[in-house]
Amino acid sequence: MxxxxxxxxxxxxxxxxxxxxxxxxxxxxxxxxxxxxxxxxxxxxxxxxxxxxxxxxxxxxxxxxxxxxxxxxxxxxxxxxxxxxxxxxxxxxxxxxxxxxxxxxxxxxxxxxxxxxxxxxxxxxxFFCIGMSEPDSGSDLAATRAKAERHGEGWRLNGTKLWTSGAHRAHYMIGLFRTSTESKHGGLTQFLIDMKTPGITVRPIADLTGHKHFNEVSFVDVELPADAVIGGEGQGWAQVTAELAYERSGPERFLSSLRLVHELIGRVGTNPGAREAAALGRLTAHLVTLRRMSLSVAGMLARGEDPALEASLVKDVGAVFEQEIPGIVQELIDVEPTLDRADDFARVLAELTMITPSFSLRGGTREVLRGIIARGLGLR
Amino acid sequence: MDESRTILEESANKLFAGFAEPALLRRVEAGEAAPEVWAAIEAMGFELIFSGASDDPWRDAAVILKACGRHVLPAPLPETLMTAALMQCAGLELEGVPKPVTLGAPAHTELALAEGGSVTGRTSHLAWGHVCTHAALPMLGQLVLAPLDGRSQGDRSIGREPRDSHVFVSVTPVASGPLNEQLFTAAGALMRAAQMAGAIEAVLEMTVQYARERHQFGKPIGSFQAIQHQLAILAGHSAAATRAADAAFERIAQSGGDADVMLFEAAVAKIRCGEAATAAASIAHQTFGAIGFTDEHKLHYFTRRLWSWRSEFGSAGWWSQKLGRSVAAAGNDAFWPMVTAAG
Missing domain, CATH: 1.10.540.10 (Acyl-CoA dehydrogenase/oxidase, N-terminal domain)
Structure with missing residues (x-):
């Protein structure tokens, strides 16, 4: 239906x-x-x-x-x-x-x-990192420009990957590189890249909290052996699309602000006022329902089905939920967020207030997801 | 979903779709009787799900209730089913009682015991009261099944469904049994939540279809990102509402009709479906533009009911407060275990 x-x-x-x-x-x-x-x-x-x-x-x-x-x-x-x-x-x-x-x-x-x-x-x-986004290729992943050219028996890589979480700790990257310019989607190939290979430079980028977890990774004449290709040459786009269904439906897509819900319950006490109780009840109903949707997708993945559309729905609805929580809590509880006091509530509120913008960016932006959903509805 | 339930879903949708015509809906909304609708329901036996016709009545009821919402069925089948469910919770049988029947909300019912076991008092907001033979009503920790004598006074909801008032003077109940009065509100909330989930699915489908057909600026309006993203939001609400409603009935079935489970699930479903109803009606009307705001167009038969159902048997806000108080009372260590125990 x-x-x-x-x-x-x-x-x-x-x-x-x-x-x-x-x-x-x-x-x-x-x-x-x-x-x-x-x-x-x-x-x-x-x-x-x-x-x-x-x-x-x-x-x-x-x-x-x-x-x-x-x-x-x-x-x-x-x-x-x-x-x-x-x-x-x-x-x-x-x-x-x-x-x-x-x-x-x-x-x-x-x-x-x-x-x-x-x-x-x-x-x-x-440990691994994912080399997908680039300075000129974020949501438009198929515009990937970092290139891999045949070089002797193997490959030579040049270009820049950006927003690469954990690149500074990772032993390997699975990177998406352009191996042909003849087809936008068909000219992409995934490579298994040892991060110690000469020519790779990792430059940390501090996020707005000052925390350094993502990076710019540059490749200058990085030489890889022939067997560094994962899957087929030119199959990168199809492989990345399959990978994203796993990335988009998991519990990390709606639990990011859960610590703050815990802190809120502790702060309002066992006999809350009407506003606090209503907010808590609403968040509970959303959380229980999102978890049930996410479990449903996990069941589909376990049965080998392709829940790409359902996964996108969970991530989109989940990001809205986890993103609105700091704002709701801030309106209810008159405490200034800070990381500089030994007050768990103020610290968790501070941390989550600042990192929430990333919830609808990482793993596919809200706009990309809604485009996928619209396609699933038959609008594109 | 198992095969027999898929067949049930298909046959209910097929039958109810035939009644989802503006001409019939308009007549019923104006107060005319449509006995052919109830006769067709009885011919299929849908009203007997809690009376032995199903070996998994809660899950089958969810399918029927969503189909009722999807086709804005102009008959008290949801009320009859949930009355039967409540009777079962009170250890009673609805067998032998002529149908349709309905159920009252504790917030709108005042009954007292009178001489010889009879009851006296009044109830209002009684859904489809004047076309029902009996009403299940709360009184002093009991469910009483009181006969309605057809003299209900008619108010209507903004869905233009009958919401009647009825006065009882020394009326003898045909059945009574112990039942926590909160379960009346829970049963009503579950019923309206499932109807909303079904109606939202229908609203999503008709809005997507319209966006593909309606041309402006030389192309279908559904090709504009602004419209696509609104419909994606609507799809997210629809997915959540349907999962919330389905899961509620699944879990009640698993628990064998446990009262605490019913109260928790009614809260989750009414809150989530109520919020989805608000968003769905808003996005649908914006997409349809002026034509969707006319009496002639069928959209309002859905959106007026969504606005009505979201308020009945406890609004999302009412249930949120109730659920929030129980979450707070249990404390933060109990929160996550409660979420995972809910399945």
Whole structure:
């Protein structure tokens, strides 16, 4: 009947058992982490924390044991992710490799690439970054100009990638480069790039909070071997599109401001006034519903379906939700946001107030997502 | 969705689509009876879902209620179904009671016990009261099923659906059983939420279709980004409303009709669907322009009902306060576990 459908997804009993294990682990490990760091959750990196998660078997959960994975279900993985995010765990170091780089290599990579790379990701030893955006190619990803030319047996890369989160820590990048100018979408190829390769320069860019997590990465005559190509030459656009369905529907797309909801509940107390109660009830209804939509998409991914449109809807509705929370809380509670006082409420409000603009930019801007939804409705 | 429910959905939509004609809707809104609508419903047995006709009545009811909303069905089938659901919660059967029947809201009902077990008092805002045989009403922690004698006084909602007042003088209930009175509001809210979800789906479809057909500045208005993005927002609200309504009925089914689950799910669904209704009506009217604001056009049969249903059995704001108080009372450590336990 409609262009999209969100079927119910029931978490299996083993997923709920796993939830208890994750909560016990977090109850031990999280108390030492300051509130404003917890507010940042997956945009905060702690390599040691990532390795501890890997040791628990919570990185590479759904991958084949052949490549160091744990062969748990997609929905079990979902439960671990949402618990980590809800607690505000600093999971940024391994997040990208776990969410999309390794799945991409497993889907499109060569046997040698899978064996060399994926088991180390599962151990929390290799971290990844994504080389997509460029100075003149943001939302218009197909306008990618950074180029890869054949050079001897291999390739030579030149150009600049921008807004590359975690490039300063990452061991590898999966980068999208132009290998042909004859076709806009068909001339793109993905490469597996060792970040230690000569000719790569990573320049950190501070965001408006002063925190340095994203970067400009320049490539000057960077030489790669022939087997650095992931998937097919000219297949980059199709591969990136598949990758984005994983990137857009997860619980990180609506839980980014959850710490502030926790702080709000603590601040309004057990007997709130009408305004505070109404705001809290409304946020609860939105959160419960978004989680159900996101779980529904996880169920579709687990069944091997293609939920590109549903994933875009979750991310768009989710970003509106997580983005409006600091404004709502600020109107209700008369406390000035600051990172300079030992007041968890003021710190979390400060951190989230400042980082919310990124929620509707990262992983596809609001405008790009609404374009995808409009196409799904038959308007484009 | 399982196959039998898909068939149920298709047959309900097919039947109800035939009644979604402005000529019929206009007649019923003007107060004329349309007995053929109820006769057709009874021929299909849709009113018996909670009376043994379904082995999964809550999930089947969700399908029927959304179809009622999708086609703005001019008959009290939603009210009959939710009355039967409440009767079941009170350990009662609706079998043998002629239908349609309806249910009253605690906020608009004052009943007292009179001599010999009879009841005296009044109720108002009673949906479709004058065409129903009985009303399920709250009284002193009981559900009483009181006969309506056809002398209901007629008000109408802005959906121009009957919302009647009825006075009871020493009336003997045909059935009664213990029931938390909050469940009347919850059942009504669940019913209106599912109807809103269905109506919003219909509004999305008709608005997208219009945007593809209507030309201005030499091209379809749906080719303009300004329109595309508004319709994308509407699609997001529709997706959320439908998931909220469906999930509510799924979870109530899983819990076997648990009262706490009903109250929580009614709150979530009414809040989310109510907010979606506001956005959907606004975006649809803006897209349709002046023609959508005319009596002649069918859009208002949907939007007037959305505006009416979002207020009935507790507005989004009323439910938000209620849900927010329970969240606050439980404290912040209980918040996330509550969200995940909701499934």
């Amino acid at each position: 409609g262009a999209f459908r969100f079927e119910p997804a029931q978490l299996p009993p083993e997923a709920e058992k796993l939830r208890a294990e994750v909560r016990a682990f977090l109850a031990e490990t999280m108390p030492g982490i300051p509130a404003h760091i917890r507010a940042g959750t997956w945009s905060r990196s702690d390599e040691d924390f990532s390795r501890r998660l890997a040791a628990k078997g919570w990185v590479g959960m759904a991958w084949s044991k052949t490549y160091g994975g744990h062969e748990r279900s997609f929905l079990e993985r979902y439960v671990v992710l949402e618990e980590l995010l809800a607690a505000g765990a600093p999971v940024g170091a391994h997040w990208i490799a776990d969410r999309q780089s390794a799945p991409l290599i497993l889907k499109f990579g060569t046997e040698a690439q899978k064996q060399a790379i994926v088991p180390k990701i599962a151990k929390g030893e290799l």
